[in-house]
Structures are given as C-alpha cells and as structure tokens.
Amino acid sequence: MISFATLADRLQSSPRFRSAAGAFVLSRPLARRRARAVFDLTAGFVYSQVLLACVELDLPRLLLRGPATAENLAKTLDMTPAATLRLLNAATSLNIARRRRGGRYGLGRAGAALIDNPGVNAMVAHHRLLYDDLRDPVALLRGKAGPTRLAGYWPYATQAALPGASEVASYTALMAASQAMIAEQAMTACDLRKHRVLLDVGGGDGSFLAAAAKRSSGLRLMLFDLPAVAALASSRFERDGLASRATVHPGDFRKDPLPRGADLVSFVRVLHDHDDDTVRLLLHRAREALAPGGTLLVIEPMAETPGAEAMADAYFGFYLLAMGSGTPRSASRLRTMLRDAGFQRSELLPTNLPLVTQLIAAS
Numbered sequence: 001m002i003s004f005a006t007l008a009d010r011l012q013s014s015p016r017f018r019s020a021a022g023a024f025v026l027s028r029p030l031a032r033r034r035a036r037a038v039f040d041l042t043a044g045f046v047y048s049q050v051l052l053a054c055v056e057l058d059l060p061r062l063l064l065r066g067p068a069t070a071e072n073l074a075k076t077l078d079m080t081p082a083a084t085l086r087l088l089n090a091a092t093s094l095n096i097a098r099r100r101r102g103g104r105y106g107l108g109r110a111g112a113a114l115i116d117n118p119g120v121n122a123m124v125a126h127h128r129l130l131y132d133d134l135r136d137p138v139a140l141l142r143g144k145a146g147p148t149r150l151a152g153y154w155p156y157a158t159q160a161a162l163p164g165a166s167e168v169a170s171y172t173a174l175m176a177a178s179q180a181m182i183a184e185q186a187m188t189a190c191d192l193r194k195h196r197v198l199l200d201v202g203g204g205d206g207s208f209l210a211a212a213a214k215r216s217s218g219l220r221l222m223l224f225d226l227p228a229v230a231a232l233a234s235s236r237f238e239r240d241g242l243a244s245r246a247t248v249h250p251g252d253f254r255k256d257p258l259p260r261g262a263d264l265v266s267f268v269r270v271l272h273d274h275d276d277d278t279v280r281l282l283l284h285r286a287r288e289a290l291a292p293g294g295t296l297l298v299i300e301p302m303a304e305t306p307g308a309e310a311m312a313d314a315y316f317g318f319y320l321l322a323m324g325s326g327t328p329r330s331a332s333r334l335r336t337m338l339r340d341a342g343f344q345r346s347e348l349l350p351t352n353l354p355l356v357t358q359l360i361a362a363s
C-alpha cells in the first residue's frame, strides 16, 4: 500500500499540480516560494562565482569608500562599464551591493559582512579547488573522479608520508585566517579560566591557543601537530611572546601517543577530517593523555545543526569527499563515540552561531 507521504510526493512532482498550485490564489505564495527555492538550488554555483568575482576584485571595500556608478568603478576593475554594471547588478541581487540614488551603488548587507573577514574571504578564494573537484559529482561519489585538487591541498587526508613545510603552508594559513571566528564562538560557550593547561591537538599554527591565552592569563598551552605545522606554531609563539607559556609537540597522532599533563584537551576542526577508525583512536588517545577529572572539547561544525543542515551534510559532506577522508558528524553521533571511548559525561554547549561551530564538552 502506498503511504500518504508517497502520495503527497507524487502529487507535488506532477507538473499539472504545480501549475494549478501557482494559479490558485491561496496556494500561490507557497508555490512561488518553492519555485524560488528550486531555482536557487539550480543556480547556486553561479551565485558563488559572482561572490568569487566580488571577493577577487575587492568590490565590498571599493563600495565602502562611498557609493559609485559603474562608470566610476570600471577603470579600477579593469572592465568595461557594461561589464561593471552587470557585476554590480548581480552583486545587488545577492545583497553584496545595494542600489543608491543617481545610478550609484553602495555596500549591501552581505557585502558589509565580507569586510575585514579574512576567514570568509580566504575560503571563497580557496573554493576554486573545490569548484574544480565538484565538476562531476557523480564520478566523485562513485570514486571514479581520479585525483582531486583538495586531496593535494590537504596532504594528511590521504598521504601516508609526513608532509613537508611547503605542503602545509597554505592550508595552515587558511585555517589560521578562519580561526578567530571559531575561537570566539568556542570561548563564549566554554569558560577556559577554570583550567590550568590546554592541549590543542591538530592545533595548526597556534591561533586557537593564542586566543585562549588572551582570555585566560594563567593558562599554560600545549600544541600537538605534524612536525612541519608544529614548526610554524613554535615561530608564532615566539613572535607573540607566548613561548614561555607554550610547549609544542611535533608528531603524528595516528602513530604517536598524545603528550600528558593537560586538564583540557581540544580537537578544533580535526575530527571531521577523519574516518571513524581514526576518530576512535584519537578519542582513546585523548582519554589516556588527560589528567584525571579533565575535560575534552570537540569544536567543529556538526551535522543536523537545526537551521543549518545543508552546511554540514551538503557542503562539508561533499568537501570532505573531495578531500579524500572524513565526514561531518552530528552531535549525537559524536557523543556516542565519546561514550564508547570511555567519556562518561558529555554536553553540547550552546554557541551563538552554531553554523560556524558547535562545541561538545566531555569528561
């Protein structure tokens, strides 16, 4: 017997039903919203290329100087006034720009959010690689797409050999550029001041620990990462005057135990990069390394985040597929894995922007 849900699906997929719904005055607003949502899904890749053009041309900052016409901006953008107008109109439709009087354009709300936002700007620029890798998504899903550009960008995801300095530089810089927004969310949700020593595993160039040090002046810092990345963190701590508070531990967490001595261990945007076996191993190693009564923090965007489901399952799901390892996990999946690794209690602490990151504290 066919269920009611299947019948409803069949009805809504019928062109005649959709056309009737659009014609009927009561269902028309809903029909229009659905048509718009389907169009946005279809056209999303063009929208993101408009965004790339705006970021590459630094359009938001140009508009921040004051409203300008296409003619005013054409020379700076090195394009014809007609092409500039086309870009400004597209940017306006996406709220990056905004129409002002006298044929001029100013900054739109989304454009304003791009100003002094190195994390988002770096991500947008970096999307050239992802864009190439997603050219044939079916081949990618079937494992027939061949080597991807993202697998080369994140060598630890698929390579057994330790990456060298030149291989880690750009991904470490990208992570550092977007770390401020993660640290702010995490440190608003969780008070670090009651802890003595924080070990950040896969801590990159130390940006998260540097933010933690600012929040909590008595906190000592430990960082564990691949040798080439750990070297970048050491230089950063020297530069920031944090060397006396920080110890840096180079290693490979798939092979080496984690250093002991911390009462707080964090995995910031680390677990989602790895398949379940590695995550189990990491949680186990973290438990071994933690001082008795210590706390583990898992900080990353999570699947099934209410209102941001597509961020994890569509965006990160396909991003990590192209990268060659890992998967977005829901908070409940992570909490089950934490319990299996011997953490008796875990709690999802609310962050202000769950789309940016969520946080689980476990002990």
Ligand SMILES: C[S@@+](CC[C@H](N)C(=O)[O-])C[C@H]1O[C@@H](n2cnc3c(N)ncnc32)[C@H](O)[C@@H]1O
Pocket (backbone or CB within 6 Å): 156, 175, 176, 179, 182, 201, 202, 203, 204, 205, 207, 208, 224, 225, 226, 229, 251, 252, 253, 254, 267, 268, 269, 270, 273
């Ligand atoms: C996605 S980055 C996150 C960096 C940082 N936690 C952040 O949020 O900005 C993942 C980090 O894990 C490190 N990593 C990956 N595989 C590793 C391994 N086998 N051993 C140690 N660190 C590793 C990477 O070098 C990188 O710094």
